[in-house]
Amino acid sequence: DAGVTQSPTHLIKTRGQQVTLRCSPKSGHDTVSWYQQALGQGPQFIFQYYEEEERQRGNFPDRFSGHQFPNYSSELNVNALLLGDSALYLCASSLGTGVSYNEQFFGPGTRLTVL
Amino acid sequence: AQKVTQAQTEISVVEKEDVTLDCVYETRDTTYYLFWYKQPPSGELVFLIRRNSFDEQNEISGRYSWNFQKSTSSFNFTITASQVVDSAVYFCALIEGNAGKSTFGDGTTLTVKP
Numbered sequence: 001d002a003g004v005t006q007s008p009t010h011l012i013k014t015r016g017q018q019v020t021l022r023c024s025p026k027s028g029h030d031t032v033s034w035y036q037q038a039l040g041q042g043p044q045f046i047f048q049y050y051e052e053e054e055r056q057r058g059n060f061p062d063r064f065s066g067h068q069f070p071n072y073s074s075e076l077n078v079n080a081l082l083l084g085d086s087a088l089y090l091c092a093s094s095l096g097t098g099v100s101y102n103e104q105f106f107g108p109g110t111r112l113t114v115l
Numbered sequence: 116a117q118k119v120t121q122a123q124t125e126i127s128v129v130e131k132e133d134v135t136l137d138c139v140y141e142t143r144d145t146t147y148y149l150f151w152y153k154q155p156p157s158g159e160l161v162f163l164i165r166r167n168s169f170d171e172q173n174e175i176s177g178r179y180s181w182n183f184q185k186s187t188s189s190f191n192f193t194i195t196a197s198q199v200v201d202s203a204v205y206f207c208a209l210i211e212g213n214a215g216k217s218t219f220g221d222g223t224t225l226t227v228k229p
Binding site: 033035040042043045056057090092105108109 | 152
């Protein structure tokens with residue numbers, strides 16, 4: 001049973017560029033959440049997708065956008081990259097949404113470096 | 116607004132010692148969920164426990180135990196007889212029942228020396 005997978009593992013971009021990160025949820029899961037984890041800090045919630053729609057969003061600018069596909073996989077897009085966007089981007093999958101807040105399974109992350 | 120504070124940035128213990136990681140949270144909701152995660156050097160967050168706001172029963176799982184006290188807004192995590200493999204960064208997190216957005220603390224780095 002495959003867990004949460006993310007690609008690519010590492011990525012180097014320059015300021016102003018755009019980037020797309022990908023996530024495949026754990027088998028049977030239908031909800032995907034994205035987090036940004038800066039060095040030495042806890043993960044910060046970016047947004048959550050369920051039924052191909054953004055359901056919840058954290059305090060991130062519109063430069064951060066996402067998408068969920070019918071097979072529940074998801075993409076995170078960041079436009080006009082800033083140096084401060086350098087971080088580990090984590091994807092987490094779970095089953096369903098709402099107040100049950102079932103256990104989230106995290107992927108290994110994508111390390112983004114912006115030069 | 117919700118907030119999670121892990122006041123201990125780093126803890127270092129010798130193998131077989133007991134260690135407690137502190138977590139204090141703030142929320143206005145009466146319904147919320149608390150979590151602990153472990154992040155080993157590989158980077159992948161590993162779920163340890165979830166606790167609902169209406170369930171203050173403490174829990175023990177092997178060498179791990181959790182003490183949830185609503186009166187002090189704390190959800191502390193104790194590792195008994197620590198092992199080198201317990202070395203990792205541990206995060207406490209909160210989800211408010213109505214908002215659905217999760218908030219993580221900044222983590223406590225635990226180093227267990229042989």
